[in-house]
Amino acid sequence: MILTRFVRREGCQKLIDAREAANLWDIAISKHMILEYQQTAQHLAKDLDLKWLLGVMIKANERTIHTLEVVMEKYLVRSPDRNRLPSNWAGNTESFRDEQIGQTNLRFLQEYLENLLRVIRTSTTNDGIRTLFGRFLKTALNDIDLILNYLKLKGWLEIGPYYLNTPPDVKEKITAAEASNLWDHLTFRYDNIRKTNLYLAVTHDFNFKIIIAKGLDRLNRQTGILEQECQKYGISLPKRPPEVVILPVGTDYMCDDQMYRDILQGLQAAAMMHAETSKQCIHNDRIRKLFNNMLLTEVNYYNLFIKYGKQKGWLHAAPAYRSN
Numbered sequence: 313m314i315l316t317r318f319v320r321r322e323g324c325q326k327l328i329d330a331r332e333a334a335n336l337w338d339i340a341i342s343k344h345m346i347l348e349y350q351q352t353a354q355h356l357a358k359d360l361d362l363k364w365l366l367g368v369m370i371k372a373n374e375r376t377i378h379t380l381e382v383v384m385e386k387y388l389v390r391s392p393d394r395n396r397l398p399s400n401w402a403g404n405t406e407s408f409r410d411e412q413i414g415q416t417n418l419r420f421l422q423e424y425l426e427n428l429l430r431v432i433r434t435s436t437t438n439d440g441i442r443t444l445f446g447r448f449l450k451t452a453l454n455d456i457d458l459i460l461n462y463l464k465l466k467g468w469l470e471i472g473p474y475y476l477n478t479p480p481d482v483k484e485k486i487t488a489a490e491a492s493n494l495w496d497h498l499t500f501r502y503d504n505i506r507k508t509n510l511y512l513a514v515t516h517d518f519n520f521k522i523i524i525a526k527g528l529d530r531l532n533r534q535t536g537i538l539e540q541e542c543q544k545y546g547i548s549l550p551k552r553p554p555e556v557v558i559l560p561v562g563t564d565y566m567c568d569d570q571m572y573r574d575i576l577q578g579l580q581a582a583a584m585m586h587a588e589t590s591k592q593c594i595h596n597d598r599i600r601k602l603f604n605n606m607l608l609t610e611v612n613y614y615n616l617f618i619k620y621g622k623q624k625g626w627l628h629a630a631p632a633y634r635s636n
Contacts, residue, residue: 329630335431341392348395356408388635411468493589506553569626
C-alpha cells in the first residue's frame with residue numbers, strides 16, 4: 313500500500329490517551345456481559361448445534377478478555393468486575409427458546425461491531441491498541457457470519473421486503489435494505505470523489521498529493537464495483553461527478569493539515585457506514601461480504617493514515633491518560 317512508504321516503523325508506545333483507557337474499559341465490560349449471557353444460554357439451549365456454536369464463541373470471548381486484561385495491566389488501567397460464573401440450576405427452560413437465544417446473540421454481535429468501530433475511530437495515540445481493536449473487528453465479522461449461517465439453516469432468520477425491480481434474468485435476490493445500501497454507498501462515493509479531486513488540486517505537500525491520488529484510485533475502483541452491482545439489480549444510478557475539474561486560481565486558502573483532518577473524518581464516516589450496512593445485509597451473503605471487505609480496507613487505510621498524520625504533526629494530540 314502506498315501509505316506504507318511514508319510511515320516510519322516505531323518502537324513500542326508506552327503511553328495511551330484518556331479515550332483509549334476508556335475504550336479498553338468499554339470493550340472489556342461488554343465482553344464480560346456477553347460472556348455471562350452466552351454461558352447461561354449454553355446451559356439453557358436444547359439444540360446441539362447451538363450449544364456447540366455458543367461454546368466456540370465462549371472460548372473466543374475468554375481469549376479476548378484475557379488479552380484485554382494483559383493490555384490493561386500493562387498500561388495500568390483498572391479492569392471491570394468479571395462476569396458471574398454459570399450455575400447448573402434447574403427451572404422452566406421452555407421460556408428460553410433456541411431461536412430467541414440465536415437471534416439475541418446476533419444482536420449482541422451487531423452492536424459489538426458498531427462499538428468496535430467507535431473505539432477504533434477514537435483510538436489515535438497508541439497504534440498497538442488500535443491494531444488490537446482491528447483484530448477484534450475481524451473476529452466479530454467472522455462470528456456474525458457464523459451465527460447468520462446457523463439461523464438461516466434453522467429457518468429462524470426473518471428477512472425484510474425484497475427489492476422487486478430486479479431484471480427477470482437475475483436469479484440472485486436482494487432485499488430492499490440491501491438495494492438501498494448499494495445506492496447510498498454509490499452516492500457517498502461520488503461525493504467522496506468530487507471532494508478528493510478538489511483536495512488533489514490544491515494540496516501543497518508532494519507526498520500527501522501522492523497519497524491522495526492513490527486514495528482516489530481506491531475510491532474509483534470501489535465506485536466501479538458499486539455501479540456494476542446497481543446495474544445488475546436494476547437500481548437507478550445517481551448522477552456522476554464531473555469528469556473535468558477546473559483548478560482554482562489560488563491554493564493558499566486551503567491548508568494541508570486541515571485537508572488531512574477532513575479526509576480523516578471522511579474515512580471515519582465511511583467505516584461507520586460500512587458497518588451499519590453490514591448489519592442490515594443479512595440475506596445476500598455475497599453483498600454482505602462486499603461491504604465487509606470495504607470495511608476492513610477502510611480500517612486498514614485509516615490505521616496507516618493516522619500514523620502518517622502523527623509523523624507530519626497534523627493530528628491533534630488527545631489528553632494523555634495518567635494512572636494513580
